Amino acid sequence: MGIKAVNHVAIVVEDIESALAFWRDALGLPLARTERMDAEAVEVAFLPVGESEIELLEPTTPDSGVARFLEKRGPGIHHICIEVDDIAATMARLRAHGVTLINETPREGPGGRQYAFIHPRSAGGVLVELYQLPAE
């Protein structure tokens, strides 16, 4: 199939520390690490759940995509990320079905992962990210 897992569910929060009071302290998820991702202007907290992660995104500037999402829609689920084994093949397949991609070619993130976003208008209002992790 080429589709491997839900890599993460990303949630926009106003403040990571306050959000951890629910996700870590009350629900009991472990906090694996936090990362500042300047390319996306977010601070991210990663909380593993089985083979997936909950990612808490806090905007670090007032004008990023995540900041505008928070301003417009309030805190909540921002996107879901699906891990595939061949992101180029998945993107070609999506294009062949008339799906609009936000990134026309895969971008490279920390650790060598490749990623691309599918436009929510092609996915029933859901922002879907694709990941291909580097071979181990």
Add this chain to the structure above:
Amino acid sequence: MGIKAVNHVAIVVEDIESALAFWRDALGLPLARTERMDAEAVEVAFLPVGESEIELLEPTTPDSGVARFLEKRGPGIHHICIEVDDIAATMARLRAHGVTLINETPREGPGGRQYAFIHPRSAGGVLVELYQLPAE
């Protein structure tokens, strides 16, 4: 820990057949089954992704919670479900942290699974469902 997996991510759709054009045909997820759940007034399509599932929810009546969500916010992600091994213990822990639960005691769903929802106001705007699956 007691927390096992992201059991599913539930997405509200206007029409399951149209939504499958993206999730099944374009993205390539398998459609495992569909189920009509009269208790929640939804038709549900289940698409496995690793240890999780994407669930597409189509309201079957105009006055259900899911129908009102669709009317108010449009199609998109509705909730995320976390599988735990002891739902009563998780709910007690949440209550001890001042978290508001929608269901005060676990409800029983098809196949003997127990489930309960956490109120989004306690979870940063995210509707979180808890599952405990029956022992195999």
